[in-house]
Amino acid sequence: MEHLEFRFPGRPGLVWKAEGKLVGVVGSGNLEVLIEPADLKGDCLATISTSIVGFGETWRQVLTDFMERHTLSDIRISINDGGATPAVVSLRLDQAVADYLGAAQ
């Protein structure tokens, strides 16, 4: 297992408040993403536990792209990963945001 943590400066704008949302399931080539509000002084925090070791840079790039696609702040994202490909990770992250924002409306 490898445990990674990335902190991104948030992009203040809309303030969304909703209950935490879970999408996906931990399994071979799949992952679960838990997204929830957190007091991070405007930042966003992503923590990852993955069964595949040595892809920290890929995770950083996928999460950087994700943060650029959305306007998020004070959000904590927690991931349990069973070896998902970057494309699957991106889709799950977008699904989590869609669920989260949907619940906040």
Next chain:
Amino acid sequence: MSGSYLEASARNRILGLLDPGSFVEFLGPTARVTSPHLPELDMPVAFDDGVAVGEGKIGGRTVLIAAQEGKFMGGAVGEVHGAKLTGLLERAIDIKPSAVLLLFDTGGVRLQEANAGLIAVGEIQRAVLAARHAGVPVIALVGGRNGCYGGTSIVARTCDWIIGSEEGRLSISGPEVIETVEGAEEFDSQDRALVWRTMGVKHRRLIGDIDRVVADDIDAFRAAAQDYFGKSRPLALDALNAEQEFLASRLKRFEDCRDAREIWARLGVNESGRVPDLNPDEFENLASSCAVRRP
């Protein structure tokens, strides 16, 4: 919510069965109560340990409900997963809901958690009996891709009622386990027709192991479950003795049968080869006249 029960995730099965907006989850993913064993084995955990439990309403009546997520470790029962199910059943004794619904989708005990998982299954079974003893009907729903196998199948048979869709299977040992132990001549796990007619819910219904076969549809499961609200099977000693006698006489009646189709023919099913093709309504008509009746 209409839609395939088979294809839905654990939480979506719950949300589809319950009245809209009524679900309150206990120990949900944000509580992060996860397996203490999997990290020791360098394996990823799930934030809900593969089961969602909580309270809600069906047709305005309060129920407790649990759904195993079959895609996490095959829905297998670990220590935390089991404790969530046990806790839910113990809560039933306190609040006396109209029913407890257990949505099984599982291969049984999580082997990685070995003894803790086995103990958990024993605790769940004891809690099912305690809830039933308190007068709360416990209903098992079997319609997920993993079926209901291993120790969890024993738990299911401890419930008052079992409802299944044709995709569901109920058995102690899975097809591959039997093939490994007894050989492919005895049981070919790749022969899906053999697997389904031996372990599938239609066979289970015909020999009196389960109570209802429904379509693979969340609405159909909800309608069938509601029929059992407030209805308990007797749990006194004479009822258990009668059940034991029933099982012994059933074994004697069919012990020379080499295939489920022989059992069906002996039960008076015409054209037993057509059983797999019958839709749930046609099949229930057949079962109501031919199926073995448990006491």
